[in-house]
Amino acid sequence: MIKYISMFATKGSGYKQVKDYSHYLEPIDKSPGRPAGNSRRWGDASHAVQRIVIDSIIEKSKSKLNTRQTAHILAIAYVESGFNLDAASNESAAGIGQFLDGTGEDYGLDDSSRFDLSTGIDALILHYLKNRNIAIKRGNSGKSVEERIYQYHHDGPGSKDKNSGLGLRLSKERVLPITDNIEMALKGTFKGEHVDPACDRKKKHAHNLSAKPRTNKKYIDPASASTLHPHAAEISALEQRDYYTLKVWNIPSRYYWRIGPFSDD
Numbered sequence: 001m002i003k004y005i006s007m008f009a010t011k012g013s014g015y016k017q018v019k020d021y022s023h024y025l026e027p028i029d030k031s032p033g034r035p036a037g038n039s040r041r042w043g044d045a046s047h048a049v050q051r052i053v054i055d056s057i058i059e060k061s062k063s064k065l066n067t068r069q070t071a072h073i074l075a076i077a078y079v080e081s082g083f084n085l086d087a088a089s090n091e092s093a094a095g096i097g098q099f100l101d102g103t104g105e106d107y108g109l110d111d112s113s114r115f116d117l118s119t120g121i122d123a124l125i126l127h128y129l130k131n132r133n134i135a136i137k138r139g140n141s142g143k144s145v146e147e148r149i150y151q152y153h154h155d156g157p158g159s160k161d162k163n164s165g166l167g168l169r170l171s172k173e174r175v176l177p178i179t180d181n182i183e184m185a186l187k188g189t190f191k192g193e194h195v196d197p198a199c200d201r202k203k204k205h206a207h208n209l210s211a212k213p214r215t216n217k218k219y220i221d222p223a224s225a226s227t228l229h230p231h232a233a234e235i236s237a238l239e240q241r242d243y244y245t246l247k248v249w250n251i252p253s254r255y256y257w258r259i260g261p262f263s264d265d
Contacts, residue, residue, distance in 0.1 A: 001188050006181075006195050007074070008050050009043030009082030018090040021101070023114065028086050035117060036086055043082025050083040053096065053117065058186070060121050064129065071183035073128055075175050076150060078182075078196070085117045097124040097153075131157065143176075150175045174198075 018024045024040045035052045037045040045053070057077060061070040080098040081087035088094040092101040094114050099107070104114065107123035114120075128149060134157050135148035147168060154167030162168070181195035193199070 002054075003185050003188070003190055004047070004051050004054065006185055006190055006193065007054060007078070007083075008047050009045075009078060009084070009196075010199075011038075011044040012042030012082060014039070014041050015090040019092070021092050022090050023088040023092065023094040024090055026088070029115065037084040040086060040088040041084070042087055043084055045082070045084040045086070049085075053077070053083040053085055053121075056117055057121050057124075060118075060125060064125060067186055068179075068183055069128070071186055072146060072149065072175075072179045073124060074182050074186075075179040075195075076128070076153060077124060078178060079150075079170070079175055080153075085120060086115050095123075096120040097127065099123060099127070103127070103156075127153065135161075146176060146179070147171045 015022075015024055026040075028036050028040070030036050035045075035049040037049065054074065057074055058070060061073055065073065077083060077096050080093075081096050083096070085096045087096075087098065089098060093099065095104070095109065096117065097120060099109055104110070104123065107126055108119060109123055131149045131152040132145060134152060135145045138148075138161055140148050140161070148161065148171075150171035151165070151167040154170060155165055177197055178195050181190055181192060181197075184190035185195055
């Protein structure tokens with residue numbers, strides 16, 4: 001039995017500025033019966049909608065992909081849109097697979113179908129298979145094929161097989177660990193709280209932070225004699241030092257400072 005709750009995404013950050021060609025500010029189709037997102041933000045869709053997206057990906061993958069490959073597709077959809085079929089970026093990336101306009105056109109995605117669930121999933125699967133074939137033709141095998149698939153999705157196949165870059169790093173450090181967990185979730189053997197390891201790290205750190213006493217003493221960086229963060233009065237010196245020198249959990253500051261027992265007021 002699939003543990004859906006372990007796969008659901010939570011609403012991500014929005015954009016204050018978007019390009020003229022972005023689809024972020026376009027109205028969302030709220031037609032009755034359509035599994036619409038709440039906004040264009042990553043992961044901003046109800047659990048009911050996300051489950052429809054997950055089930056649709058699984059159903060459409062049955063005839064073309066095995067369980068591992070289906071898990072990989074789900075991981076890519078999670079990382080790209082958070083299972084929000086109406087997600088859009090501040091550029092032209094949009095839909096369940098966050099295809100740029102030019103790439104999307106190759107798979108029949110246009111102004112009328114960019115946020116269509118069925119068309120978006122078909123495009124995601126076809127793009128996955130295309131990138132897999134490219135990786136194999138270039139001499140990759142085993143795990144390296146999986147690593148290249150998301151690298152090509154993120155950077156484009158024109159990136160060739162360089163061993164650096166954001167796409168490859170995200171593939172190794174984020175997409176594939178999530179794929180491993182989703183594969184277990186599909187088989188009913190996943191025991192963790194969430195398929196995204198970052199979610200468990202943030203929850204654990206939030207718990208540790210809230211369990212520690214708050215201090216009224218601001219932590220001053222001895223090197224620069226400056227306060228490291230405006231909320232320093234509410235965080236222990238140890239927490240301040242750990243975050244800024246060790247990069248605890250590697251969580252971006254916009255998330256780190258919102259998970260403590262304090263407010264942004």
